[in-house]
Amino acid sequence: MKGFLGRLLLAFILVPLIFCSCTEEQDFNQFNDLQITPLVASSLIYLESDEATINAVGGLGNFYVQTINFDAFNEQFVSENLLEGTLFYEIDNTTSKQLAITIEFLDAANNVLDVESFDVQPNQPTTFMREVDYGPTGKNLNILRETSSIRVAASNLSDSTSISSDPEPKVILRTAAEFLFQLK
Amino acid sequence: MRLKRLFCTFILMGVGYLYGQNKQILYDFYEIPQSLMLNPGVKTSEKWHAGIPVLSGLSLQAGTSGVTVNDLFANDGIDFTTKVRERVLDAMTRRDDFSSTVQIELLNIGFRGRNRPDDYYSFGMYLENDVVVYWPKDLALLAFEGNGGNNIGRSFDLGDLSLRGEMASVFHFGINRKLSNVLTVGARAKLYSGVYQFQSIQNTGSFITTQGQNNIYVSSIVADMQLQTAGIEPVFDILDENESGEGKELTRLFSKRAFLGGNLGLGMDLGFSYNPDPQLTITGSMLDIGFMNNSKDVKNYTLRGNASTEGVTVFLPEDINNVDNDLWQELVDDIEESLPYEENESTYISLRPVKVYGSIRYDFGEGGESSFENCGCAVNKQGRRTEGFYRNSVGGQLFMIKRPREIQYALTGFYQRRFGRVLSLKGTYTIDKYSWTNVGLGLNLQAGSVNFYIMGDNLMSYRNIADSHYASLQFGINIISWNDN
Numbered sequence: 293m294k295g296f297l298g299r300l301l302l303a304f305i306l307v308p309l310i311f312c313s314c315t316e317e318q319d320f321n322q323f324n325d326l327q328i329t330p331l332v333a334s335s336l337i338y339l340e341s342d343e344a345t346i347n348a349v350g351g352l353g354n355f356y357v358q359t360i361n362f363d364a365f366n367e368q369f370v371s372e373n374l375l376e377g378t379l380f381y382e383i384d385n386t387t388s389k390q391l392a393i394t395i396e397f398l399d400a401a402n403n404v405l406d407v408e409s410f411d412v413q414p415n416q417p418t419t420f421m422r423e424v425d426y427g428p429t430g431k432n433l434n435i436l437r438e439t440s441s442i443r444v445a446a447s448n449l450s451d452s453t454s455i456s457s458d459p460e461p462k463v464i465l466r467t468a469a470e471f472l473f474q475l476k
Numbered sequence: 477m478r479l480k481r482l483f484c485t486f487i488l489m490g491v492g493y494l495y496g497q498n499k500q501i502l503y504d505f506y507e508i509p510q511s512l513m514l515n516p517g518v519k520t521s522e523k524w525h526a527g528i529p530v531l532s533g534l535s536l537q538a539g540t541s542g543v544t545v546n547d548l549f550a551n552d553g554i555d556f557t558t559k560v561r562e563r564v565l566d567a568m569t570r571r572d573d574f575s576s577t578v579q580i581e582l583l584n585i586g587f588r589g590r591n592r593p594d595d596y597y598s599f600g601m602y603l604e605n606d607v608v609v610y611w612p613k614d615l616a617l618l619a620f621e622g623n624g625g626n627n628i629g630r631s632f633d634l635g636d637l638s639l640r641g642e643m644a645s646v647f648h649f650g651i652n653r654k655l656s657n658v659l660t661v662g663a664r665a666k667l668y669s670g671v672y673q674f675q676s677i678q679n680t681g682s683f684i685t686t687q688g689q690n691n692i693y694v695s696s697i698v699a700d701m702q703l704q705t706a707g708i709e710p711v712f713d714i715l716d717e718n719e720s721g722e723g724k725e726l727t728r729l730f731s732k733r734a735f736l737g738g739n740l741g742l743g744m745d746l747g748f749s750y751n752p753d754p755q756l757t758i759t760g761s762m763l764d765i766g767f768m769n770n771s772k773d774v775k776n777y778t779l780r781g782n783a784s785t786e787g788v789t790v791f792l793p794e795d796i797n798n799v800d801n802d803l804w805q806e807l808v809d810d811i812e813e814s815l816p817y818e819e820n821e822s823t824y825i826s827l828r829p830v831k832v833y834g835s836i837r838y839d840f841g842e843g844g845e846s847s848f849e850n851c852g853c854a855v856n857k858q859g860r861r862t863e864g865f866y867r868n869s870v871g872g873q874l875f876m877i878k879r880p881r882e883i884q885y886a887l888t889g890f891y892q893r894r895f896g897r898v899l900s901l902k903g904t905y906t907i908d909k910y911s912w913t914n915v916g917l918g919l920n921l922q923a924g925s926v927n928f929y930i931m932g933d934n935l936m937s938y939r940n941i942a943d944s945h946y947a948s949l950q951f952g953i954n955i956i957s958w959n960d961n
Contacts, residue, residue: 316546316550316551317550317551318545318546318549318550318551319549319550319551320549322548322549322556323549323556325555325556325557326556326557326560327557328619328620330618330619330620330621330622330623330624331621331622331623331624331625331627332622332623332624333622333623333624333625333628333685333693333695334685334693334695334785334787335688335691335692335693335694335695335785335786335787336691336787336788337691337787337788337789337790338690338691338786338787338788338789338790339790339792340690340789340790340791340792341791341792341793342792342793344793345792345793345796348793355792356790356792356796358790358799358801358803359801360788360801360802360803360804361801361802361803361804361805362804363804363805364804380692382692441801464690466688466690466691466692467691467692467787468691468692468693468787470624470625471624472622473622475619
């Protein structure tokens with residue numbers, strides 16, 4: 293009885309539609325061709341040091357070394373959906389020191405996957421900028437996918453006594469990333 | 477999981493058979509008993525009526541104020557992603573919506589009071605599914621384009637998320653009373669038995685990424701968002717538990733809730749018909765003034781707070797002794813603490829979508845056979861003349877419905893032609909946010925005591941139904957008695 297009622301209802305519904313309406317050809321498989329590729333931007337690490345701290349640590353040595361666990365890159369979502377990425381670096385140095393900054397990308401076993409090195413001149417008049425691409429037109433994307441931690445090291449290549457004439461001498465490292473994901 | 481997605485798609489997009497909230501063809505079509513459901517104060521003349529169960533009121537409609545099926549899925553050789561970008565992301569605004577209502581009448585019976593022939597009582601039950609989903613423009617752009625590139629500096633409005641939906645069975649009892657030859661009033665009490673309800677309304681907040689004060693970017697989010705659900709989670713549980721028997725279990729669950737086993741609510745309809753002149757009729761009604769008390773199977777999700785980040789920050793010498801390796805995780809934890817995502821099971825009240833109708837009708841063309849010539853009730857006779865004497869009617873109607881973000885309006889002009897008591901036709905032209913070319917036609921056929929009506933809306937769209945912003949078809953069968961037979 294239920295089945296008969298259902299068929300009767302369906303007939304009442306569909307028959308008028310079939311006779312009364314028409315439609316252009318539709319291709320619903322097109323949905324499979326949809327591509328959603330957002331570009332996601334975020335700052336990563338900001339490091340700032342005044343000149344006094346650099347002098348206090350002494351000359352010709354690291355005044356900052358830190359390994360930061362960084363699993364954001366090798367999250368399953370990122371590993372599976374990352375198409376390409378760009379890392380941005382900006383450095384300002386108003387100290388009187390020549391500095392060396394290195395950023396190492398380490399995998400889970402602490403193997404170095406990639407290194408970005410910066411030779412920072414003293415009393416830099418403008419902001420130093422570098423963009424590093426990963427993906428089809430840049431470095432291997434797996435560097436990002438397999439990165440488990442980032443080691444940041446900053447060392448003083450000058451003496452430990454000189455003082456800049458700038459009223460607030462500082463070295464500043466800014467980093468950010470833009471990642472292109474394939475959501476669909 | 478697949479079934480769960482299908483269930484959500486069905487609810488949110490209204491895929492399937494849909495029934496429009498605005499029933500402009502049926503409104504004040506007083507030859508049809510179902511017009512009582514749109515105005516409890518409509519003129520009634522029958523002695524009694526009984527709708528054929530399930531077939532007394534059934535209709536189909538789909539509506540979108542934005543993109544149409546044809547816009548996206550026409551086999552036109554244009555790249556699909558390009559179509560989505562140009563016709564959805566670039567064209568649709570946060571005011572566009574996908575809205576639908578399914579209404580299936582299970583029982584509709586009416587009778588005139590034996591001792592008070594001026595009163596016409598009606599009662600019954602119908603099942604209603606009402607959903608409105610506003611296009612979440614900024615959230616869709618964020619998902620499609622991200623916050624990087626050209627969107628640096630762009631504020632994404634989290635308040636663009638606005639949706640509401642519910643399924644409920646409605647038990648109703650109404651009284652229609654003719655107070656005088658010029659005024660008929662009516663009221664209908666409603667008891668709602670909810671099957672499910674969800675709403676995410678009055679969300680506020682924003683997400684923006686700009687040039688940072690210290691680092692290259694600063695990303696900031698302020699959010700006061702909430703999704704309230706009642707009766708949804710057990711459905712998901714059933715869909716999750718087993719793939720084979722979910723049909724029976726769902727049917728059992730829905731049946732139980734539909735027959736007073738779910739969340740309950742109360743409501744009422746009010747209406748009137750006023751004839752300041754024998755040829756002029758002014759009507760008005762207000763429907764679903766009511767609420768649901770959602771206390772069973774409630775699950776609410778909230779995201780409230782604010783957070784701002786420029787990444788991991790190290791200031792020397794202040795942080796020189798901080799040798800913690802988990803700076804990134806601590807940053808993530810801080811954000812989650814500032815912007816907690818939480819769940820609760822608090823009872824909540826949801827308001828029904830209130831609807832208002834109004835109309836003015838002018839009758840002319842004296843000489844038609846009265847619709848109520850054989851009516852034994854003698855209710856709508858005015859002296860020696862019976863109502864429905866005029867062959868033609870013209871007029872205008874106004875429809876309003878309270879939606880989460882706005883009050884939606886529709887204006888209708890109509891012409892009605894009666895061919896004796898057997899046949900009546902009503903043509904309408906309606907303007908609303910879905911269409912400016914909505915021409916509808918309704919037919920009411922009275923074959924003896926059998927009443928059959930069929931109504932089609934937006935008929936011009938039937939040339940290419942996939943390109944329609946709005947289309948509907950509705951019909952019903954009743955048994956009507958005009959006399960003692």
